[in-house]
Amino acid sequence: MGPIIEELYPIGSRPGIHYLPHLIFISYIVSLIGAFTTVELLHRRVSGSGWRSLVQLGACAVSFGLVAIWCMHFVGNRAIIVGRGESEIQLYYNATYTTVSAILPIVVIFMGLLAADRFYKNNKNASTRYAALLICGVCCGASVTAMHYLGNQGTTNYQIRNTPAFVIGAAAIAIVACFVAFSLFFHWSGHWMNVIWRRIIVAFFLAVAVCGMHWTAAAGTSYEIRGYHRGSGAARNINVIVAVCLCLGACGVCFTMGFIKQRQQRKERDRAKQVVLAVATFDSDGRLLVTPGGLLPCQTITRQFHQRTFDEEFNIRHPVFQWLYRVSRNWSGIVDLIPAMRDHLQHMGYVQVSTPLGNPSRDSLDTEEGDSTYSAIFRQMFCVTAQDIARSMETRLQDLGYLFEDVLTTGTLLTKIMFRDGQGKTIIANDVGLPRKDVEAGPEQPILFGRGQLLVLTRKVGKEESNRLQNIGYRFASTDQIGDQLARSMQISRHDLNDLIARLQTYCDRKAAMPRYGTYLASFLLQPSPVMKGLDVIVSKACPDRLPMVKFMSDEPTPKQLRMLSAFNGFTLDECLIRLSSASGLVTADDVFMEKFRNCIQELVGEVPEPALRQATFSSQQLDIAHGISGQNEALQATVFAFCGIKEVYNQSLSSQKLRYVPLSFFKASLRSYPGCPDHAILAHENHKEFGSLFAPTGDFSSHGNGPKSSPKWASIFRSNGKTMSESIVQADSSSEQGLVPNPQTSLDPPNSMTNPFGGIMVSQEVIISQVADVSQIELHEMGVRSQVSAGDSEQMTVADRLLSITTSFRDPHARLLTKEHPARR
Template sequence: MPSDIAAKYPIGSKPAISFVPYLIFCSYLVSLIGAFTTVELLNRRVSGSGWRSWVQVAGCAVSFGLVAIWCMHFVGNRAIVLGDGEQEIQLYYSLTYTTVSAVLPVVVIFIGLLVADRFYKGSKRPMTRFASLLMCGVCAGAAVTEMHYLGNNGTTNYHLHLSWPHIVGAAGIAVGACLLSFSLFFHWSQHWMNNIWRRIVVAFFLALAVSGMHWTAAAGTWYEIRGYHVGPGRERNINLIISLCLCLSACVVCFLLGFLKQRQRRLLKDRAQQVVLAVATFDAEGRLLVSQSGLMPCQTITQQFHQRTFDDDFNTSHPVFQWIFRVSRNWSGILDLIPSMREHLQMTGYLQANSPTHGGNERVSSSDDDDTSYSATFRELFCVTAHEIAKTLDTSLPNLGCLYEEVLTTGTLLNRILWQSSYGSKTILAADVATSTRDIEAGIISPILFGKGQMLVLTKQVDTDEANRLQNLGYGFASIDQVSDQLARSLQISRNDLEDLVSRLHSFSRRKACIPEIGTYIASFLIQPSPAMKGLEVIVPRATPDRLPMVKLSDEELDSRQMSIIASFNGLSLEDCLLRTSQRTGTMSVDGDFLKKFRNKIFDLLRDCPEQTLRRAIFSARQLDVTHGMTGQQESRQATVFAFCGIREIYIQSLQGVTLKTIPLSFFQAYLRSYPGCPDHAILAQKNHREFSSLQQVPSITKPPATHPSNKWLRRLGANRLPSVDMTSRADSCSEEGLVNGMGQTEMTTHPWGGIMVTSTQDVIIDETKDGFDMEMQDLGVKAEVGIAETEQQTMADKLMSIITGFRDPHATRALPKTLYYGSSRR
């Protein structure tokens, strides 16, 4: 050591302090990089009590404590120049103090972040949430303060003289700025408003907290020489080099997070053009379950649903959708088949082994592919995907929810722009094309949208305990206003469409099976051909599409006298029924009171279903059960119905009432087969076991014989569009067979899984006189049927269709023969 250094700076002296401006700026950048990395990691954390959440919070603590605080401290101290810059009197640090100062702030910040992450989102009490944020801010500010003074205390050649006002001011700046930063972050995160610009603001405040505290404390610190450094001056650069390396590592982490974010956006964009299964779970307050990114839990089923023909759309009239719709209401019938389905998909190449990604290596179907095989494959993909989502939510498949009643279209936002005017004056949208097209059923303008993707949604409403369990897994419940931007962007639909969709999903999740109460009803059964002549549609209430428009005639079943009065109107149009009741309600008798009540109920039915076709509909005196063989109900105590049956003209597609809508007749039949306790659940489960068990016996997708090209045309001309079955390998094994019943088709009425059914059969003989009809009921005894049920029973819709086909001219009235004979009406 030169002798002039000791003479110039004697022991106990306090050298002058100066600063390097560009290093001060660099120290703030280092702190900003560390703070931004911390915010990004914190934004991608998983809330809850699992080990994954702890690891992510620990990563946030390391990023903030080690990079934003520790690195900033030593880069900032490198900007402090003592004396005239001689190497012997500059700041040098002890390795022990340096190491401890790096570990201690990480531990303190980890505690603060863990408390805020656990209690701010997990508690609804304002005092608890405020206390958790206060503790987080105090811990972060204390970590910044103690790291600074602990690191400075490790200087080997100086005694430090501190100013208490500066200490208090520096600690106040650190605690206040950290409290403000984390309060903004958790508040925005709670409301799913934490976009990139808001996170940058939080990072700026955090960096300001660290830098502001550091330089406030540095302004109140004086250094008293207690020794001189002997050796090369390169040692003081070690901490600087380590700090810069850690800073570069944080930059790499930020780059990777940005890359993953862009990749996630591309995946979401691609997913909006695929067939996706999503889960819409609502809590008691009507809030939607979303992930930390504000998205619904979802997975891709397949890249695209393979259509057999150009006009074969995957919608509610498709047998595959109806199969899925019914299975989602009885998951227990398919649950034990999931492992074998997964093995079959892996064997055929539709699913990679040990991978949750579906449809990645999906085969391209050709005209020679077996339609039945692809139908089974798609249904397997749906079941496996639903099982994967259930495992993600840590729940069982039966608790996942029921399928929503529509196939939703996604990817419409980017396809609204059809073309641009050649003069560049106006961009024409698809909504502009459809401004003249009004959806009279809904009373709103319905724009034409060209979507690319399709989404199936499982819906459910959960109680408070289940909601808390899902929140502990890292999910959260948000109102649509909070997550509409993220959801609309991921689905590539407009925000208005999204809000309407979530509202419909919420209403559907609260809807219970609409099983009418015990009594006698009068219903309207109006059908019409679909616009593309692809089948028949039935008019149902918009709020309860699983039942017909009906009004209650009586709280109990009708007696024999009332049945005879009802039978007198058989075959008459509704207008004729009103005319006849007006002529016969003048007498003051029991019959007159019943006719008056019958007439009033007809007017109530017209009010609920204000269709002109209903006035021409033909009344059927055949008494039908609304449900068929439901478990737990006595047959004599079920709700029964009499119906007015009619067919609307094909050129009239709009409905008169906004409370009504049309759905495919086959889908309405699927509704009737999906009631809780319906025996058709067991029959479908039996078919599924037979079908999917046989699929495991074939090594690859079976192709139909090439020597029968006419089978393809037979399949296309089928009344119910049911795919053909390879009789050589899977005879009568497809679950789509019998899923949609044809008009007037007679099916077995035996119990599922075998057994004995005892039916009391009665004949109804009706004799028409001038005063009305007299009904005589003859008991034909008891009939026993023994066997294994392989065919589902007829629903009320099937029987009503047979009634319509029984009328030669449903739009005209005609005189009935004197004597009408009806078989058993409630079998």
């Protein structure tokens, strides 16, 4: 160093400074990159109190403190040129101060973000939320200010002189800008309005906070020489090089998150064309549980349900769906089989152990396999998928929820026809293949190409469980908040989504409608399907798992009252009313009973205003509404008499908006799904009989063996006669979903004619006959056929099975004539 430098810039002097404009602009870009990375990481964090949430908040603090603040500071200071640019008097920094200035803002920012994350969300107290945002703004703004002045104190060859007014102004700019930025972010994020351009606005304000504070403070800073740098001038570029590397790393993080986002969106679009299992969880306020991205917890079961025939459709008529429906109401009966199912599917290549996203992937099922094998594989994949979702939600499978009573269609927006008119304007036509609105014409077969199907498990949780789910990262939101994003992910219209959420919530709030005591009068009206797919039964929309019925008596009828009702056996409803209206006007106990019977019939007509009901035939058989169902340590003793009839096939409309059609087979499955039903144990026994063979070790089939696991192509080496060794274990005759749906061609036959893989039903009739002279006056007690069945043999007949048998017998004109002539005979 020559004497000229000492003469030009003596110790204690304050040389002039100027700035490089391009580096000022670059310093703002560096700050903007760091701020945008912070906002993106904060947007994709896992909300809650777990360690993952803390790690992600720490990453946000590192991004903002190290890149947006620290890197911007040293890139900005590199724009300061002291004197005429002599290297001996430029700004050089101490390594200790530089390191401390990088760590300090990270710690302070982490504390501020933690306060906002804990106390702003899910807090109904407005003052607490504003206080949390204020703490976050103060901490972040103070960290910007502290880092700047601490980094400047590390200057080795200058004594820094700061103007107090500029210090206060710079700190105010940093705090206010940070408060505004994070207030906007948490407000938009809480309402799921945090789209990309909104996040850019937040990042812009954060960059303004950093750069505005930095250059405001720089304007009030003077540099007093206290020494000269002895060495290479390249040392002043070390901090800039480190800052550029960190900035490039932040850019890489942003590009990676953008790539993951695009992949997730593409996966969501593809998922809208697959068979997906989702979980709809509602809290006590009716809000829906969603992931931090505003989506339902879900996983793909398979890419497409294989239709065995061209007109087959996977809906609530399908025996596989009915099996899923019943199993979801008794998860404990199959949960111990799921590990073997998982090993079986992994061995066959249907489920891979892991994917780049960390979730097991599910390939489409081989359509060349037999029907029973396909059914078994699909049901296994459903159970394994449900177990995976339960694990991701850190809950038991038994607490995951019940399967919703419908197969929902997704991807309907993909079926709209888009074309341009003569002026080049885009026109979107109506949906292609949607069911027609004309109920008289019957339901039209929908076009499912390009669409997906959604199975939903529903449940309602209390405050304790909702808090636990939020602590592990999930969030509860209203439909207004996440509706648009959820509709886009499912590729359905917003109107359809609102209707779906309302149906799911109503389903969760629905209580068990099975009465405990008393005698009821019911309507059992069947409707043949217009496409020859079996029978439908007319039920109430409010209680689709119960026949429309009115209460007749508070207890069971006496033998005398049963004999009086048997006189109406085989008569239509109109005929019954005519006979009741011609009764004597005497006020006796019998007359009061008959009047009550007439009033109940009229009340039932009001509940079911169908013309077909007036031609329905009365059955005097007293049937149990519930077959062996117990509730709170006691059996349900309610009984029912019914009017049985069948509507004309050409009349598909209903006279009341409060009624709906339900497939008879699904209605039977619902009757077997009540809590306490003994059929749960029977189905569990059948499942163990069907899938229990998966536990048997057979050489290469071991789940831990060296056999092929990655692809069905390699599994085909082990095929024998079109089936693999493992698939041949699940026999067709032991399939637990066989017999759930009667054959459409024989749907009018008595239920006793249906085959059952586990044998027939043993029925014992309890009939007490009084010794009287006249055979026509035989007194019958316990008119209904009460079934006695062993729990391990087969399922009992439901009230729907018995009513179907009665309806079939009434369709025989000769049998009905004999019944009218001798109403007491069976």
